[in-house]
Amino acid sequence: MFRYLPITHRNFKRTVVELSLKPSRLALAQSDSKTGDQCEVLSPKQYLRNVAEGDSVIGFVHEVDKLGLTVVLTATVRGSVAAIHSSTDMSVVKKLRKHFSPGQCLVFTVLEISISKAFTELSLIGSLDEIRGMTKVGSVGIGRVVKQVASKGLHVQLPGRRLGLVALTDIGDDYSDISLTNFHENTIVRYVVLEVTEDGHIDLSLRPSCVRSRAGVNKPELTDIIDREIQSIADISEGDVVRGFVVSVAQRAGVFIRLSRHLTARARIDNLFDGYFKNWDKHFQIGHVVRTKVLSVDEISGQVEVSLKLSDVDPSAAAKHRRRRALKRKRRESESEGHKHKKKTKLSSGEDSGNETGDELGVVLSRGKRGRVEVSSEEESGSEGDWSSEEEADVVKMVSNSTDDSDKPTLKLSKKFDWSDESAALAVSEDQTAESSEEEVEEETQEPSRKKTKRQKRAGKRQDETEVYQTEHSLLQHGVVPETPDDFDRLLLSSPNSSVLWLQYMAYYLHLTEIDKARGVGERALKTISIREEKEKLNVWTALMNLENLYGTEESLLKVFEAALQQNEPIGIFFKLISIYSQSKKFDCAEQLYTQMTKRFSSNKDVWVKFGLFRMKQGQVEAARKLLQRCLKVLPKRDHVDVIVKFAQLEFKFGEPERGKTVFESVLSNYPKRVDLWSIYIDMMLRLGEPEPVRDIFERVICLNLSTKKMKFFFKRYLEFEQKNGSDDKIAVVKQKAVDYVESKISQT
DSSP: OOOOOTTTOTTOOOOOOOOOOOHHHHHHHHHHHHHTOOOOOOOHHHHHHTOOTTOEEEEEEEEEETTEEEEESSSSOEEEEEGGGTOSOHHHHHTHHHHOOTTOEEEEEEEEEETTTTEEEEESSOOHHHHHHTTSTTOEEEEEEEEEETTTEEEEEETTTEEEEEEGGGSOSOGGGOOGGGSOTTOEEEEEEEEEOTTSOEEEEOOHHHHHHHHTSOOOOGGGOSSOOOOSGGGOOTTOEEEEEEEEEETTTEEEEEEETTEEEEEOGGGTOSSBOTTGGGGOOTTOEEEEEEEEEETTTTEEEEEOOHHHHOHHHHHHHHHHHHHHHHHHHHHHHHHHHHHHHHHHTTOOOTTOOTTTTTEEEEEOGGGOEEEEEHHHHTSTTBOOHHHHHHHHHHHHOOSOGGGSOOOOOSSOOOOHHHHHHHHHHHHHHHHHHHHHHHHHHHSOOOOOOHHHHHHHHHHHHHHHHHHHHHHHHTTOOOOSHHHHHHHHHHOTTOHHHHHHHHHHHHHTTOHHHHHHHHHHHHHHSOTTOHHHHHHHHHHHHHHHHHHSOHHHHHHHHHHHHHHSOHHHHHHHHHHHHHHTTOHHHHHHHHHHHHHHTTTOHHHHHHHHHHHHHTTOHHHHHHHHHHHHHHSOGGGHHHHHHHHHHHHHHHSOHHHHHHHHHHHHHHOTTOHHHHHHHHHHHHHHTOHHHHHHHHHHHTTSOOOHHHHHHHHHHHHHHHHHHSOHHHHHHHHHHHHHHHHHHHHHO
């Protein structure tokens, strides 16, 4: 048997013998042999032309995995059955290997035909009309999660190659249990179609109550539905307390909350908290659940105003919180009065007052600008409008809490336990530790102000710079993402060459849909980053091309691309833009760029190999093989072997493994001592899962006249292979051959 390289024999075709044991075929063959006619065998294209979408075909299960089934229709025609097309029973779809096995004969419905690839998409859940009926309003079916969007919900693939959207409010009956992380890609879910718009958009629901009611299993109990379903704006009225999901936070407008798939409410800034919060936007994250009270409903404009104030959402909890604040205030006042009395006693006795604290004098000390200490009365700082950080955290926790405190489980103790003594002791110890330092600061503020000398001014300036550096360093060390333009500018002063910070700055403006500002930040980064930091600048150029590809025009993208070519290594910029095009599914643009690269960088073998990989992934196998012929005419001869081997690897992965095997055999016949080629060949054959051909290759390699070091490498791999795939006898044979090789080398010396 002769084997030919596809380089020298371009028209070489592989012959496949298709056999049959059908009695009808055998009888027909016998009659044909008598008459001299030949039995007609259909090619893959002829077979697929005789099959139409919606037809029923018989096939055999070849492989089973969690994503679906691989089916054999003929010797050269195969098909696939996605998991959601395998059954209408959820238990079957989740455990395909339990209900399907290789070799099982089934009747399939043809969904889609690809004649060029000799491949079909099949289904086991009914006829084509029944499958299309699973996307009608009110129908129940099984889908697969393909994407998560924090501000919207889940994108689900439906039977019949259609997509649907599950809003955040339609994922479950209890919003507290909803987490998008539980719905990773390829998660199987049961859905109900709620609405199908004229443009083909499909709204789905995963609520167990909705699925059970539509499927007719049983009626959901009211106790199971914590958060009721809001169909329209007519389902809510002023004064209702409902929960929703935060979908947007605007510093000027407030917080926008999704109450249903078609209804979004707004909470103004003055309706978020009962008191004043300085950085209120930090307490709300996209996708978090919050309790709201409806303040007004405008059915004409469809606008709903809500409140997140604790006093509106839960008056009893707000009253409890006010009582707790009053008790804290009274305790501080009583402690302050006691400290004042103690201070007067010490002053009257002539003792030193250096160990007294600011609380004892009834004042609150805070650090102002340039490290100065500011003094304010405690009555002013403890007003109703300003809260401490602890109280602020308590209120935020209560506002975002989904259930009442009374529903939470508590510890059952045999004896009562009181925390008051320990907390009082802790308070006393904290007062004692802070006493000396606060009194010293207070005495400094009581001294008459003096004009600072130049040395003091320089020391103050250094102190300010140190504080800024420490703040920025702590932000970078702890991974805290800046949240305002001032935060970004302050951090960029200390790290102007950090592309990570610049990209975060651009992402900040993109999140606010400020495209021009994000573009301006990128241009500013290119001017600021040092010319020596080539990688950092390349990251910014890549981000700008991504931005123009998503939000700009083709002209603006080409303008950025040409500017990047002038300031960077051109071939790297070409590959970056090709990657951007591929990720955004603009394969035609990527093809054009690869074509330009083959002309501009014709002597670079990586360009040809990556172009071949691109075409193989797109299913253009023949085009990739023609590309190999072109590159061998252009590349220098020293690169021919490497390129041929690379394309042979692509044949193993995306094309015909038998063709790749033929290429490797031809190359190794000319370069038998290339250990790297033998190793790659063995790796490719191991992926096919056929041990006998791999064993034959190992037997050929260990018979070659190679160096001792190389032979040790192959004997070691051969032994590992037999330990995984062979028997004890095979392992013993390999060990004996290694011993024989060593003895032969010793005898030669």
